[in-house]
Amino acid sequence: MGRTHGGRNRRAPGARGGGRLMLTHVAAASGAPSSTLVLSADALPEGEEELCGALRDATDWLCERGLDDITKIALIAPSRHPLFDLDYRFVQVLPGAVNGFDFRGSCGHSILASVVVASRLGWLPKLAPEHRVRVRVTNNNDRVVCEVDESVRDRTTFTVHFLRQQEPRLDSLLPDGQVLTGLSTSEGGIRVSQVSAGNPYVFVAATDLGVRDVDELFGDSARLYESLSEIRRSAAVHAGLPAEGAFPKVAALLPDGDATLAVRALSVPSWHPTIALTGAVCLGAATKIEGTTPHSLAGSAARPGVPLTIRTPGGSTVASAAVSGSRPSSTLSWVSVPHKEVVFRGAVDIDSLRPHTRKDELLCL
Incomplete structure (x- = not known):
């Protein structure tokens, strides 16, 4: 989102104060080809056809405002599983005359963006060094532990640990x-x-x-x-x-x-x-x-x-x-990657997603 967010603390177009009240947020991980649009999964349709329609409306809205470089979407919710803090589902945007979506894989950079947004929403405690957030990836059942190394204003640095429920050969x-x-x-x-x-x-x-x-x-x-x-x-x-x-x-x-x-x-x-x-x-x-x-x-x-x-x-x-x-x-216990930085970009009020907003969020908006 370089051409849109030149300053460190600038918000995305359409953003308002009180980011935790908005349905959609944007965060960018260092080294990623795209910022991530983070959405509340519970506020969107469950059926894939209806979900694709809502996501297509959202990406059309972004394109109309010059934000077509956002090609990653994260759908998140507080985890219902007692061993995890956050449930995460990744959606890859496939740009075209009509945008398509691929739900098959995952994205580690978008996982980190999701953790930062979830903390801003109040779903997680305020991120601080040595704090560990446990994420369940619903696309492929991966388990990801995001360990906070540093958190300063809108920037958070993580060490990320990927593991499986059982150690695979x-x-x-x-x-x-x-x-x-x-x-x-x-x-x-x-x-x-x-x-x-x-x-x-x-x-x-x-x-x-x-x-x-x-x-x-x-x-x-x-x-x-x-x-x-x-x-x-x-x-x-x-x-x-x-x-x-x-x-x-x-x-x-x-x-x-x-x-x-x-x-x-x-x-x-x-x-x-x-x-x-x-x-x-x-x-x-x-x-x-x-x-x-x-x-x-x-x-x-x-x-x-x-x-x-x-x-x-x-x-x-x-x-x-x-x-x-x-x-x-031999089995694989885990893989760790250190020093991954995420910058919170701001909140975005996408009009087309308002019909999917929960009643409590609409009252806040």
Whole structure:
């Protein structure tokens, strides 16, 4: 939302005072390709057809006001599960003449945006260092613990821990049971690793796409973009998913020193400026799976207990995957990613969503 929110404390168009009273809020996580529009799930239709209609009205409203760069939506509610604080459902906007929506995956950056908004709504205590918020991802049943490192005014920094209800065997993270999968493209066949942790991802060695060094990987190559897009579409068809959907994600990898990988990833509908938080989680887990492309390129980070440094055009991050047991029955305990910052952008009064507002919220509005 850079062109709309130039100042740190500026609100989105249509915002009013008392942000906790509004139905919709906007927050942005560092490294994300888009801010997140956070909505109260309990105030929206439950049926997917009616829900898509309400979300389409909301995204049309955003587009009319020059906010069409918001392509992530989070639907949140105080969790009804006694072990969690917040229920979260992710919606990826698929831009087009008529916007579409993909409900299949998750988004770690939007999870953090949701935690910040939930605290502003009073659903959570005021965020403070060492405070942990437990989030249940209803898209894929992931469990995410968001640990607050720092909270100052409208900025909060987290360490994020991804885990499952039961520790999965590493080989169960391979959707088709193979460490390497052959896919067909217009340029011939290519071998990739398909891994699902946080989100389903397709990892390909950048050298197999003719990329020679990191500068070339991070360059604005239309040919590389189209090659990765075609690989992603082929992997989607292979998995029985819509070719033009948002999942699986795709990323090209290149060694950049020991325990460091240079990564170029796609988002919707362009290059990702960094890598998705779920992408860092998935890549961190994939480096521990013997025989995969990430494992073969990661150097010492392929060993248990060694974190992976991920370098992207927009900066670097670290993924630490905790692995238990010995091969081949090793299990993934969790994956942690530190230093993820979220900025609260403000409250937005979207007229088209007023019919879905709860009566108590309407009285406040």
